[in-house]
Amino acid sequence: MQFQLTNEFIEQVEELIANNNGDALEALLNELHFADIAEIMQELDTDEATYIVKLLDTEVTSEILIELDEDFRERILDRLTPSEIADELDEMDTDDAADIIAELDDDVQKQVIGHIEDETHAADIVDLLRYDEDTAGGLMAKELVRVKETWTVAGCVREMRRQAENVTRVHSIYVTDKQGKLKGRLSLKDLLTAPERAHISEVYIPKVDYVNVHTEGEEVARIMQKYDLEAIPVVDDDGILVGRITIDDIVDFIKDEAEKDYQMAAGISVDVEADDSIWLLTRARLPWLILALIGGFVSVSVLGTFSGAMTHHPELFFFVPLIAAMAGNVGVQSSAIVLQGLANDSLRGSLWKRLVKEVLLSLLNGFILAIILVAGGMLLLGLDIMFGLTVAISLISVIITASLIGTFIPIMLEKRGIDPAMATGPFITTSNDICGILIYFTIAKLILGF
């Protein structure tokens, strides 16, 4: 039942476009789900994709445009007239329409809005443009079913049928007072089972979760997940119901956030994809590499100050990458665990207890690794016992330090209101490299005395 995209299929589509055979192409594509057509279009060039947008019904193409990658969509929209874009937006829910219009240049925006037929729809879209992308206001749609508490159930069903035409999915019916203030909600099921003459005020559920337009997206996602909500109403500062957010928008949001965190941990600061331009990829990657390079300079200087050890203990330098790698890996592990705890809000209890735990954990891991290291070093590389002891003690100390740095830097950042995700990847590895090398040579100097 699932559509499987093949190269043959894409070639067939390209050929039909090249031959300007619109009827055959329309017949072929009309069999497919819009999400599948969007997938096909991503494989075509901009002109071919624009051809399809102009060919198919706006009912379908409006859905397709929402699915496309942002930069690809922008290139297609560049090839459409303001009135053609307005036709697409007319078919979209207000939240999607606002997202797309926000990508256009200011003067094109105005022209497009002027061409939208449905004036209420246009006004709703303009209204949504006021809000920050990552707030409840930026995530919400204006489409929802609202009834007044003074109505009867029968009147409500009639009104709901009328309003539901514009609302793709009815999760809840929201109840407001005369001024439009959110009072509660009703499920469709409740409406089906309530006596027809009852007043809404007698049957609605007054306990309703809601968010303010300025609530951050991350917080909205947390609330909807925690309370297992499929939709949440949004109110303004006066408590007036202004929109609703549905779970499908939040799923995208959660995925995007997870991808951003993942990229941040890998030292990629802008949201990029494998198929982005070399320039964009460089912009995302280079800053972190420069940071690592500066850290590298520091480690060069540190090693330089210990150059005296080279005459009697050259093998000390052979173990530098091993020590640095262990410090980096332990630091990344610790910071990843803490960051997830912070993100899930599951990190409670005293800092003191956490400190003791990290030290114990590092001691356990460090001892096991030190035994492997010394045994391996003596058997395979023929190290002497004093040198083995030096490396072993260094390794344990480095692991303890790295895990403490990895654990507490994110916590400190969070306390100071800085995004703790900054403290991962290159940042943690670099600082742990330097600390690790410093500790290693200091201990070596104390034990071996050079």
Place this chain on the structure above:
Amino acid sequence: MQFQLTNEFIEQVEELIANNNGDALEALLNELHFADIAEIMQELDTDEATYIVKLLDTEVTSEILIELDEDFRERILDRLTPSEIADELDEMDTDDAADIIAELDDDVQKQVIGHIEDETHAADIVDLLRYDEDTAGGLMAKELVRVKETWTVAGCVREMRRQAENVTRVHSIYVTDKQGKLKGRLSLKDLLTAPERAHISEVYIPKVDYVNVHTEGEEVARIMQKYDLEAIPVVDDDGILVGRITIDDIVDFIKDEAEKDYQMAAGISVDVEADDSIWLLTRARLPWLILALIGGFVSVSVLGTFSGAMTHHPELFFFVPLIAAMAGNVGVQSSAIVLQGLANDSLRGSLWKRLVKEVLLSLLNGFILAIILVAGGMLLLGLDIMFGLTVAISLISVIITASLIGTFIPIMLEKRGIDPAMATGPFITTSNDICGILIYFTIAKLILGF
């Protein structure tokens, strides 16, 4: 409106439990959402949490139990009798009940099932236990509203009202033939607007997305996201409708998957949390550290073979951590981008094009970094020009190699059916450390000749 958990509140709850003041505690907690009570319970010890489970209505506690962390829940269930557990399961949807019963020992499982009052419910739960946790069968619930295509709309509304009592959320009504084979679906909205005497066969939507019981969870998540579904029906190998999966279960699944990927990239192989035991944390972290240690041994040997360089070019060794760090960081960046592309299924086009792109990208990044390195090295550290050239050429070569390794190892693993997420974090850093050092000294030997 949002509940804010405070230490004072927890102390109040603990005091009421200590004084065995059940009435006051019940009055206090009944004001709260079950998800908030669950949050409070996570802060209590097992006996206190069990006290609350025994105190409150099973209608509430069944929801709470679903929210709790698995190991904490297990400890509470250990303190309940099979009949008490059965009372809780009686209130749960079949999918949640099956998840929880799967955590119990075999003999307790049997006793609990024997105590479940509703026999159909018990049979449904037993049926769900047959499926793998990560398949559609393991994710689905048995609760759904089904109607036969031969019924009238009026009969369907009657029947639906009856069935809907057991179904928390009605997303769609599923239409089957007499044998129970899935034929299509109806939305509640369609049902509200269709003429009462029409037959279902005239009004239902025959195009319906569905998955097989054996479809993997990841695939279910992909389909539901791609087609923006809030629920998807599940059929067995004969096409018989056996259950449905709702988007809230998939949200949890997506989050869990993202967390696993993130942890894997940080070198943590078992799903752990900051508050897990030291033993569990060690089990998750130590294997990767041992891998890194073995990699470290290899780099020690590599450096040992170039020990001859120490007499004339000791400063070569000072740059080892810098080169290793750059190799590691570039490799992690490249692999992260490729892995996300693989996960999103957005990686298409020829390998050859990708190779050229990675080389160009690395050349660009490498040149910029090499210029910074040489300028900094000559100004700050007073390096001579030949040595600067050596480090610069090495850096560019190392960056190209590391980005190719980071890009193509995940792609190769994926092609061989191995989880490409294995090729991140410690694995990529370790292999790039070694390759980087080897390339660096080989180039140095060629240029400086030692």
